[in-house]
Amino acid sequence: MTEEILLSHGEGGKRTRDLVRTLIVTRFGNPILAPLLDSGLLGPIEGEIAFTTDSYVVTPPVFPGGDIGRLAVCGTLNDLAVCGAKPVAISCSLILEEGYPVKNLVRILDSMRAAAQEGEVLVACGDTKVVERGKGDGIFITTSGVGALLPGWRPSPRAVSPGDRVILTGTMGDHQVSVLVARNLLEISAKVLSDVAPLSPMLLEILARFGADVRFMRDPTRGGVGVSLIEMAESSGRRIILEEALLPVSPAVRGVCEILGFDPLYLANEGKAILLVSPSASDAVVSALRCHSYGRGAAVVGEVADGPPGALLRTAVGGLRAVDYPVGDQLPRIC
Amino acid sequence: MTEEILLSHGEGGKRTRDLVRTLIVTRFGNPILAPLLDSGLLGPIEGEIAFTTDSYVVTPPVFPGGDIGRLAVCGTLNDLAVCGAKPVAISCSLILEEGYPVKNLVRILDSMRAAAQEGEVLVACGDTKVVERGKGDGIFITTSGVGALLPGWRPSPRAVSPGDRVILTGTMGDHQVSVLVARNLLEISAKVLSDVAPLSPMLLEILARFGADVRFMRDPTRGGVGVSLIEMAESSGRRIILEEALLPVSPAVRGVCEILGFDPLYLANEGKAILLVSPSASDAVVSALRCHSYGRGAAVVGEVADGPPGALLRTAVGGLRAVDYPVGDQLPRIC
Numbered sequence: 001m002t003e004e005i006l007l008s009h010g011e012g013g014k015r016t017r018d019l020v021r022t023l024i025v026t027r028f029g030n031p032i033l034a035p036l037l038d039s040g041l042l043g044p045i046e047g048e049i050a051f052t053t054d055s056y057v058v059t060p061p062v063f064p065g066g067d068i069g070r071l072a073v074c075g076t077l078n079d080l081a082v083c084g085a086k087p088v089a090i091s092c093s094l095i096l097e098e099g100y101p102v103k104n105l106v107r108i109l110d111s112m113r114a115a116a117q118e119g120e121v122l123v124a125c126g127d128t129k130v131v132e133r134g135k136g137d138g139i140f141i142t143t144s145g146v147g148a149l150l151p152g153w154r155p156s157p158r159a160v161s162p163g164d165r166v167i168l169t170g171t172m173g174d175h176q177v178s179v180l181v182a183r184n185l186l187e188i189s190a191k192v193l194s195d196v197a198p199l200s201p202m203l204l205e206i207l208a209r210f211g212a213d214v215r216f217m218r219d220p221t222r223g224g225v226g227v228s229l230i231e232m233a234e235s236s237g238r239r240i241i242l243e244e245a246l247l248p249v250s251p252a253v254r255g256v257c258e259i260l261g262f263d264p265l266y267l268a269n270e271g272k273a274i275l276l277v278s279p280s281a282s283d284a285v286v287s288a289l290r291c292h293s294y295g296r297g298a299a300v301v302g303e304v305a306d307g308p309p310g311a312l313l314r315t316a317v318g319g320l321r322a323v324d325y326p327v328g329d330q331l332p333r334i335c
Numbered sequence: 336m337t338e339e340i341l342l343s344h345g346e347g348g349k350r351t352r353d354l355v356r357t358l359i360v361t362r363f364g365n366p367i368l369a370p371l372l373d374s375g376l377l378g379p380i381e382g383e384i385a386f387t388t389d390s391y392v393v394t395p396p397v398f399p400g401g402d403i404g405r406l407a408v409c410g411t412l413n414d415l416a417v418c419g420a421k422p423v424a425i426s427c428s429l430i431l432e433e434g435y436p437v438k439n440l441v442r443i444l445d446s447m448r449a450a451a452q453e454g455e456v457l458v459a460c461g462d463t464k465v466v467e468r469g470k471g472d473g474i475f476i477t478t479s480g481v482g483a484l485l486p487g488w489r490p491s492p493r494a495v496s497p498g499d500r501v502i503l504t505g506t507m508g509d510h511q512v513s514v515l516v517a518r519n520l521l522e523i524s525a526k527v528l529s530d531v532a533p534l535s536p537m538l539l540e541i542l543a544r545f546g547a548d549v550r551f552m553r554d555p556t557r558g559g560v561g562v563s564l565i566e567m568a569e570s571s572g573r574r575i576i577l578e579e580a581l582l583p584v585s586p587a588v589r590g591v592c593e594i595l596g597f598d599p600l601y602l603a604n605e606g607k608a609i610l611l612v613s614p615s616a617s618d619a620v621v622s623a624l625r626c627h628s629y630g631r632g633a634a635v636v637g638e639v640a641d642g643p644p645g646a647l648l649r650t651a652v653g654g655l656r657a658v659d660y661p662v663g664d665q666l667p668r669i670c
Binding site for chain 1: 339342343345346347348349351370371372373374375377378379380382383385387388389390391392394404414415418420423424426427428429430431462464465466467469470471472475477479481484488489490492499505522553554556557558562565566570591600603635636660661666667670
């Protein structure tokens, strides 16, 4: 193997074959990927199927608490999990820039393998393309995921009712701030780790125990809790009120936000979920979430109310203001 | 909608939402994509599931006979079809470069829609990311596909036996030559159209009629018929002999190859398949393929022989030479 990625690694010949066999098949080795057919043959899947995809272009590709590989696996698992789907298989498609160090790729693939093991999913198919220097940015990864819905549960935004509680599984903004700090644009030495994590084991256990009381879930990635809440209010046709005083933010993230003028409500998370849950079950759901390492900071942060659809924030001093799409540009390429 | 893609189209806020709703949901509109959940809910799928993915980085993104959108849809459908899977759903994940003209994106999305309709598949989920100017190359598309295997048929490289025929569904190299001509690097005005096409309707009909006689199929994309044959010989543990005189190449492609010193055996195709078929059925399979517009040039081009595994070419003058991985670099970014 060369030290750097060459254009010929993407041409489909011997170098492509060697790269795929040496770095990828060995790493993700499983009987579905290994025959290197044009598709991974997953066998029959019982129940209803969920299917999702995301491309990851985060810069820098390695940041405190994670890297683009972990992000790509977790992001896809979380998109399945919030729809109530147990992950069955994911794909891994790489777009590499000529000259990308092979040792960085190896580190990222190791990280994907670890995240896939943690999230209990196998990598069933993949692809590798290489673009010339200056036509990419090191590494982009696209993952797709196939999952099987838990029997009897489906996302039901239309079942959301006044009185339902809004549960957030932990602090806001850790992922985006960790990426910003890693960019070194700022004279900030805050120690903030990305929250990137596979939520499927935790969320699927919650659904198995409390499914009848969980109406609808989202993972607040790009656009943060704010934009996710706007979209949840829209899908459910309900008014959702967040309590500013209850929204968890770590001191380090709060410090960075104060210096830079960011609102943590709109910062991306990669290991958090928002659950809309019936009032009678919300305390039990919070307790159950807190038993998981990725749910230790779970809390009720708001409530569904009567009134016209939309997301509102009750400020610390008691006023109500609309949660709207953020004005002006946030920072790009955080996932 | 602005005339050019902005970074904020990828930030997850209002511009992202407007782009997705205006350009994408309306175009691919179907009840699985439309709710914009974190996953597309496909419902139950009977039978065994196949799953595949590919990233497309072709330059230029529009070439004679097709564009990156048609390529992305057809490539994924063909990877399912050669494994015997009827396409159920595909994903569409875009990585756009800041400044990319929205009208070009619209053209490519229209082309994806048309190819998906032709290939009888729906777009169930997607994602859009934007990278800064100089960090991408206009547009990259990653598609994944989920399909259901035809009952009773699975790719069976180990069932390939001496005497089996090698069927190629048409001429070699049209896709790669059309892209090379489109690059304008050459003072060549050859009229060569890419063969990019969805083969699933044709191949699935063949399997439904002749499944017991079809052992194994591949679509010879990157690396061409040559590399696909090497890999088929390896998977089946058989010796495969191609007859040079029977390999179909259009006069225009042959002309370009002679000028540039390319061997059409290694040029990429995007609308062709190689089938290994029992000798008793091969004439009937060729006749059936020729009834389809994408199989009009189908022919037997070789045979599985006794002897050690490997791919060989019987030249026009009767000698046998090994088909090996191409030496030296082919041209990159042709798919």
